[in-house]
Amino acid sequence: MTGVRVPAQLGPGEEFDRIRAIWGRLGDRVAGAGEDCAFLEIGGERLAFSVDLSTEGTHFQIGWMTPVEIGWRAASAALSDLAAVAADPLGVLASVGVPAEWPAEHVTDLMEGVGAAAAAVGARVWGGDLVRAACVILDVCVVGRLAAAPVLRSGAKPGDELWVTGRLGGPFAALAAWNARAEPDRAARERFVHPVPRVREGHWLRDHGARALIDLSDGLVPDAGHLAAASHVGWTIDVDAVPLHPSAETADMALAGGEEYELLAAFPPGLDDNDAVEFAARFGIPLTRVGRADQAQGVRLLRDETRVWVPESYRHF
Amino acid sequence: MTGVRVPAQLGPGEEFDRIRAIWGRLGDRVAGAGEDCAFLEIGGERLAFSVDLSTEGTHFQIGWMTPVEIGWRAASAALSDLAAVAADPLGVLASVGVPAEWPAEHVTDLMEGVGAAAAAVGARVWGGDLVRAACVILDVCVVGRLAAAPVLRSGAKPGDELWVTGRLGGPFAALAAWNARAEPDRAARERFVHPVPRVREGHWLRDHGARALIDLSDGLVPDAGHLAAASHVGWTIDVDAVPLHPSAETADMALAGGEEYELLAAFPPGLDDNDAVEFAARFGIPLTRVGRADQAQGVRLLRDETRVWVPESYRHF
Numbered sequence: 001m002t003g004v005r006v007p008a009q010l011g012p013g014e015e016f017d018r019i020r021a022i023w024g025r026l027g028d029r030v031a032g033a034g035e036d037c038a039f040l041e042i043g044g045e046r047l048a049f050s051v052d053l054s055t056e057g058t059h060f061q062i063g064w065m066t067p068v069e070i071g072w073r074a075a076s077a078a079l080s081d082l083a084a085v086a087a088d089p090l091g092v093l094a095s096v097g098v099p100a101e102w103p104a105e106h107v108t109d110l111m112e113g114v115g116a117a118a119a120a121v122g123a124r125v126w127g128g129d130l131v132r133a134a135c136v137i138l139d140v141c142v143v144g145r146l147a148a149a150p151v152l153r154s155g156a157k158p159g160d161e162l163w164v165t166g167r168l169g170g171p172f173a174a175l176a177a178w179n180a181r182a183e184p185d186r187a188a189r190e191r192f193v194h195p196v197p198r199v200r201e202g203h204w205l206r207d208h209g210a211r212a213l214i215d216l217s218d219g220l221v222p223d224a225g226h227l228a229a230a231s232h233v234g235w236t237i238d239v240d241a242v243p244l245h246p247s248a249e250t251a252d253m254a255l256a257g258g259e260e261y262e263l264l265a266a267f268p269p270g271l272d273d274n275d276a277v278e279f280a281a282r283f284g285i286p287l288t289r290v291g292r293a294d295q296a297q298g299v300r301l302l303r304d305e306t307r308v309w310v311p312e313s314y315r316h317f
Numbered sequence: 318m319t320g321v322r323v324p325a326q327l328g329p330g331e332e333f334d335r336i337r338a339i340w341g342r343l344g345d346r347v348a349g350a351g352e353d354c355a356f357l358e359i360g361g362e363r364l365a366f367s368v369d370l371s372t373e374g375t376h377f378q379i380g381w382m383t384p385v386e387i388g389w390r391a392a393s394a395a396l397s398d399l400a401a402v403a404a405d406p407l408g409v410l411a412s413v414g415v416p417a418e419w420p421a422e423h424v425t426d427l428m429e430g431v432g433a434a435a436a437a438v439g440a441r442v443w444g445g446d447l448v449r450a451a452c453v454i455l456d457v458c459v460v461g462r463l464a465a466a467p468v469l470r471s472g473a474k475p476g477d478e479l480w481v482t483g484r485l486g487g488p489f490a491a492l493a494a495w496n497a498r499a500e501p502d503r504a505a506r507e508r509f510v511h512p513v514p515r516v517r518e519g520h521w522l523r524d525h526g527a528r529a530l531i532d533l534s535d536g537l538v539p540d541a542g543h544l545a546a547a548s549h550v551g552w553t554i555d556v557d558a559v560p561l562h563p564s565a566e567t568a569d570m571a572l573a574g575g576e577e578y579e580l581l582a583a584f585p586p587g588l589d590d591n592d593a594v595e596f597a598a599r600f601g602i603p604l605t606r607v608g609r610a611d612q613a614q615g616v617r618l619l620r621d622e623t624r625v626w627v628p629e630s631y632r633h634f
Contacts, residue, residue, distance in 0.1 A: 018421050018447060021421065022428040025425050025428070026429065029435065030432070033442070033443065034444075038410060040460070042364070044361075047359070049443060049458070049460065051445060051456070053412035053413075053414055053448050053454070055451070058449050058450055093366060093367070095412075097454070100633075104334075104634070107339065115342075115346035116346075124348040125347045125350070126347075126355035126366060127352075127354070129369055130339075131370050131372060131375055132375050132634060134374050137450075139368070139412045139456035141368055316448050316449040317421070
């Protein structure tokens with residue numbers, strides 16, 4: 001799998017332009033980037049790796065969450081990348097930076113959250129690093145094992161249907177409340193501080209024939225954009241079909257909000273409502289058809305068969 | 318190797334007390350921590366993993382180094398952990414955080430440094446993460462393959478001799494200059510900005526019978542302390558035997574300075590000056606006997622057979 005020379009293509013946006021510039025400069029010193037995970041075939045086994053960096057001020061503010069929640073959330077964000085290739089989590093390494101004045105007990109709490117998130121999906125904490133820093137930093141590296149070929153971002157074909165797990169917009173609703181200096185409602189807050197990597201759900205999607213898969217970290221529209229770019233297709237998404245979290249006041253919250261850690265999958269036509277009912281019964285969250293692939297590039301949104309603007313998502317740069 | 322339940326013991330210091338507290342809280346959610354790397358046996362192969370977090374303000378100031386140098390240095394620090402278990406580097410994943418106002422070109426430069434450090438030891442860049450942050454952050458996760466059992470911190474025995482690669486004190490001399498608002502001399506600066514992970518040297522040490530190994534990231538005395546704690550021995554170090562970098566003005570710079578990324582190895586008696594000459598001829602750096610293990614715990618420094626105080630090393634907390 002390392003041996004793949006050309007990184008998978010990413011969707012539009014300046015932060016992804018920066019990543020494209022890095023790949024351009026590094027040339028063949030890069031191997032197989034652009035998917036949710038990096039892969040290694042060794043000894044007849046396949047492993048998957050990913051890293052996910054969370055920093056105070058960008059991903060969260062200290063007052064929003066307890067240290068245990070900060071740890072859970074950062075680890076789950078990284079573990080979600082393993083879910084997105086249908087890998088089984090094995091271990092996590094956590095690099096932690098905290099200000100000197102942060103109580104030692106908070107660092108232990110933070111790592112308790114990391115350990116709990118890892119244990120919840122069958123992984124353990126293998127190690128890490130701990131340093132002093134100007135703000136709270138938590139970078140989590142995850143290692144998983146693949147029982148079958150990974151489901152990549154690049155497998156979708158024209159005619160495929162786009163399905164999403166869960167209900168979207170909860171994390172955006174929580175952020176909107178905090179940014180308005182209010183306290184989010186309990187359900188929205190829970191979606192933000194306690195995301196659950198969809199590991200078993202990812203296996204189900206693979207076993208039911210998913211051809212391409214990505215986890216929703218940037219948001220439904222930008223992540224559909226990555227799936228489109230990697231697969232050389234375009235998506236037309238039916239805005240009214242997108243399942244809204246009860247706390248999401250507008251469809252835009254579900255379209256543009258990031259850090260959902262739900263899964264977005266491309267299936268050939270055939271997966272149906274009965275499958276969705278079985279999925280919901282098994283996992284307690286819906287599986288919903290939201291769009292279809294065509295030859296055009298990019299992502300289009302339709303409402304009542306009329307094209308609507310794509311709302312702006314969070315931009316790091 | 319994951320299956321090892323009890324983390325290897327660390328030396329004294331508050332930052333290591335914090336790590337001990339984390340292990341205590343996590344219990345059996347931790348597997349095999351406390352060595353330079355985490356290990357995984359899979360498909361008849363052995364892999365090694367490590368992470369190393371570098372942050373502006375703690376590990377470096379922006380004015381000291383170019384972005385390419387920041388990238389090289391952070392990646393080499395992480396790759397040094399693979400050298401310290403005699404693993405062959407395969408891949409790196411780099412999480413990058415930079416302020417919004419940092420030029421995009423600098424991010425590419427930074428990753429060029431990461432890619433060059435990886436390529437220099439036969440590894441490639443597998444992926445990473447890029448986010449906005451309040452300061453420059455670079456966390457590097459490394460993956461290596463072991464051709465034989467890893468050399469751990471815990472294998473030293475009473476009577477063993479302590480050997481160190483290279484000449485010490487250069488990075489401390491560079492830091493001392495910058496902290497005095499002066500420019501370090503070229504040789505000291507080079508040691509700081511362009512450390513070379515001792516990968517081939519680590520293989521030589523393993524092949525010549527090293528029983529325990531660690532890389533010098535915290536400093537000679539604290540890292541000897543980790544080797545002592547993990548192996549349940551003590552070390553008596555002959556201060557006058559410690560090889561000084563030409564820029565190091567005092568022995569304390571070599572004893573207490575961190576971020577050397579040289580290797581410290583425990584050998585049973587028998588490795589001799591001829592071996593050291595062969596090592597120096599092959600690698601262009603010295604290999605020097607600096608101490609001996611006994612039953613007592615901790616690290617003692619002798620000068621002219623008189624015990625001297627241990628200088629204070631950098632403390633994150």
